[in-house]
Amino acid sequence: MKTNTPxxxxxxxxxxxxxxxxxxxxxxxxxxxxxxxSLADAGSVHVRAADEAVCIGDPQPTESYLRVDxxxxxxxxxxxxxxxxxxxxLAENPALPRACADAxxxxxGPGADAMAAMGDKxxxxxxxxxxxxxxxxxxxxxxxxEQRMREEAERIGYPLMIKxxxxxxxxxxxxxxxxxxxxxxxxxxxxxxxxxxxxxxxILERAIVNPRHIEIQVLADRLGNVIHLGxxxxxxxxRHQKVVEEAPSPAVDADxxxxxxxxxxRAARAIGYEGAGTLEFLLDGSGAFYFMEMNxxxxxxxxxxxxxxxLDLVELQLRIxxxxxxxxxxxDVRFSGHSIEVRLCAEDVDKGFMPQSxxxxxxxxxxxxxxxxxxxxGAAIPSYYDSMIAKLISHxxxxxxxxxxxxMALEDTVALGVVTNQRFLARCLAxxxxxxxxxxxxxxxxxxxxxxxxxxxxxxxxDAVGAALLFATHGRHTDAVTLTHRLPVLVRFERRGELTxxxxxxxxxxxxxxxxxxxSYAIELLEHGADVLRFSLxxxxxxxxxxxxxxxxxxxxxxxxxxxxDHTYAAATRDAEDGGDGKIRASMTGRxxxxxxxxxxxxAAGQPVLTLEAMKxxxxxxxxxxxxxxxxxxxxxxxxxxxxxxxxxxxxxQVAQ
Numbered sequence: 001m002k003t004n005t006p007x008x009x010x011x012x013x014x015x016x017x018x019x020x021x022x023x024x025x026x027x028x029x030x031x032x033x034x035x036x037x038s039l040a041d042a043g044s045v046h047v048r049a050a051d052e053a054v055c056i057g058d059p060q061p062t063e064s065y066l067r068v069d070x071x072x073x074x075x076x077x078x079x080x081x082x083x084x085x086x087x088x089x090l091a092e093n094p095a096l097p098r099a100c101a102d103a104x105x106x107x108x109g110p111g112a113d114a115m116a117a118m119g120d121k122x123x124x125x126x127x128x129x130x131x132x133x134x135x136x137x138x139x140x141x142x143x144x145x146e147q148r149m150r151e152e153a154e155r156i157g158y159p160l161m162i163k164x165x166x167x168x169x170x171x172x173x174x175x176x177x178x179x180x181x182x183x184x185x186x187x188x189x190x191x192x193x194x195x196x197x198x199x200x201x202x203i204l205e206r207a208i209v210n211p212r213h214i215e216i217q218v219l220a221d222r223l224g225n226v227i228h229l230g231x232x233x234x235x236x237x238x239r240h241q242k243v244v245e246e247a248p249s250p251a252v253d254a255d256x257x258x259x260x261x262x263x264x265x266r267a268a269r270a271i272g273y274e275g276a277g278t279l280e281f282l283l284d285g286s287g288a289f290y291f292m293e294m295n296x297x298x299x300x301x302x303x304x305x306x307x308x309x310x311l312d313l314v315e316l317q318l319r320i321x322x323x324x325x326x327x328x329x330x331x332d333v334r335f336s337g338h339s340i341e342v343r344l345c346a347e348d349v350d351k352g353f354m355p356q357s358x359x360x361x362x363x364x365x366x367x368x369x370x371x372x373x374x375x376x377x378g379a380a381i382p383s384y385y386d387s388m389i390a391k392l393i394s395h396x397x398x399x400x401x402x403x404x405x406x407x408m409a410l411e412d413t414v415a416l417g418v419v420t421n422q423r424f425l426a427r428c429l430a431x432x433x434x435x436x437x438x439x440x441x442x443x444x445x446x447x448x449x450x451x452x453x454x455x456x457x458x459x460x461x462x463d464a465v466g467a468a469l470l471f472a473t474h475g476r477h478t479d480a481v482t483l484t485h486r487l488p489v490l491v492r493f494e495r496r497g498e499l500t501x502x503x504x505x506x507x508x509x510x511x512x513x514x515x516x517x518x519x520s521y522a523i524e525l526l527e528h529g530a531d532v533l534r535f536s537l538x539x540x541x542x543x544x545x546x547x548x549x550x551x552x553x554x555x556x557x558x559x560x561x562x563x564x565x566d567h568t569y570a571a572a573t574r575d576a577e578d579g580g581d582g583k584i585r586a587s588m589t590g591r592x593x594x595x596x597x598x599x600x601x602x603x604a605a606g607q608p609v610l611t612l613e614a615m616k617x618x619x620x621x622x623x624x625x626x627x628x629x630x631x632x633x634x635x636x637x638x639x640x641x642x643x644x645x646x647x648x649x650x651x652x653x654q655v656a657q
Contacts, residue, residue: 014086170240250437411559590614
């Protein structure tokens with residue numbers, strides 16, 4: 001084994017914010033960088049930021065960023081002599097480090113053998129048990145037959161977890177509460193695992209009720225030195241995907257940190273690990289912890305560790321990959337303050353966190369926090385990739401200071417044009433359970449109604465301010481005062497699919513009385529230029545941000561972005577019944593991954609018809625009515641746009657006639 005493996009130019013086999021993050025540290029160390037991009041990302045920020053860039057194909061992930069052969073060819077074309085995988089599925093594919101070795105390239109990460117050892121959850125669990133790392137009781141055997149799996153489930157007891165042996169990110173994972181639901185959950189987990197990772201195998205584990213999700217960051221060089229950098233608490237999750245991460249954990253004291261850190265170091269040593277990696281554990285209420293998996297790559301949430309340790313983890317990755325020894329020992333690691341990160345995602349929280357795509361017409365980051373992103377005003381958010389579009393990370397002297405800073409930063413972040421989870425994240429941070437440091441993995445589910453609730457008074461104010469701004473910025477409006485008495489005007493707009501009507505009286509000079517649900521507001525628009533709105537509402541001067549494009553007004557008020565479609569001057573139309581006519585329309589832009597019916601099939605209301613995949617999540621479209629399938633307008637592999645008519649069902653009563 002070579003002790004030193006110097007390199008000069010790094011190809012970054014990823015996109016978006018992580019590509020920019022790696023470039024920042026690489027350039028600080030004097031390395032040239034090469035970006036790769038799909039056709040959907042040709043004009044992206046990460047492409048323009050690199051010294052060179054290579055197109056690696058079609059937008060679909062399976063046809064571009066996950067193709068090892070195209071990554072190696074891009075390195076050859078650009079003359080790069082090292083490859084950084086970023087994070088994601090490719091970063092945990094042993095085929096990439098093997099291909100890099102065969103091509104004479106330095107892979108900035110662990111060796112293929114260590115990656116493979118941890119990439120299979122069943123094998124990894126067996127290795128950890130040998131190394132004396134606590135593991136959750138379960139079944140990870142080779143016999144994957146349904147009968148054997150049911151028997152093992154009964155032995156383990158309910159509730160239990162079904163987990164795909166390959167991959168991560170919550171794919172192929174199901175929580176099963178009782179035996180009656182086991183078979184369906186097993187088949188569903190296997191189907192998702194096969195689609196995501198090409199491997200349907202799963203393991204079974206006893207479900208640890210309401211645990212904390214704690215992970216330990218490790219660093220290891222090729223000389224055998226291994227240290228840990230403390231823990232991160234990633235308990236706030238949705239569908240097993242992390243939403244909020246923080247360091248240190250409010251549930252971990254110095255003694256537990258040392259014990260968990262020692263276990264993580266033993267695990268890394270057991271597989272001859274090299275580079276940055278993360279050991280993930282479940283921590284129960286008694287203080288017992290259990291190994292879940294090891295992520296053999298940089299984690300999305302690595303910035304919180306950087307803040308509290310003062311270390312640059314990407315810089316350390318690069319130094320380790322070049323053959324340098326770790327620059328510090330365990331006793332040299334110091335922790336300072338508290339850091340919290342949230343994942344800003346393009347998703348509609350009110351519609352089951354459905355992924356969103358489109359144009360980010362206005363993007364402005366907040367001050368006083370770190371924002372890792374690859375966005376700009378006018379940037380396209382494609383439907384092919386993960387829904388996370390940015391990370392906001394705060395650091396404070398203590399946890400509450402970090403929390404307050406991050407709430408304010410979320411409220412000050414301007415993200416107009418694409419629906420995000422911005423308000424939901426701020427609600428999570430402000431919730432009393434999170435503020436008290438008591439959140440477990442059940443936090444979102446237990447408090448979902450509170451986290452999703454909309455305050456009626458705030459909604460009314462948004463409607464009032466939006467109506468005034470719509471009226472003031474409409475092309476037909478004039479400030480000329482020709483009447484001594486102003487008559488009320490009915491302002492109509494669509495917000496979140498619902499038609500809203502408010503009454504507005506124009507008093508001239510941008511002064512209005514707006515009535516919403518019998519509640520009247522006095523509004524004066526003091527300034528509405530350059531996309532910044534300064535206004536007075538009942539005497540209180542406030543700021544908001546907006547962007548108007550045609551009949552659509554994008555408005556952000558009190559940290560809540562909304563889009564209002566102006567119908568004031570449009571002819572009134574009857575709202576279409578929501579699927580009552582038997583038409584099934586695509587709920588988002590995405591790719592068809594399954595069609596479960598054929599023309600002529602008789603279906604029941606609620607029966608699955610077609611499944612779309614967008615931003616790594618599957619969405620099942622069901623029959624809105626009972627009847628006969630008379631049209632299917634998309635097949636497996638087709639890319640469809642939102643609202644596209646994908647299938648049609650003739651109602652049962654019409655068939656009977």
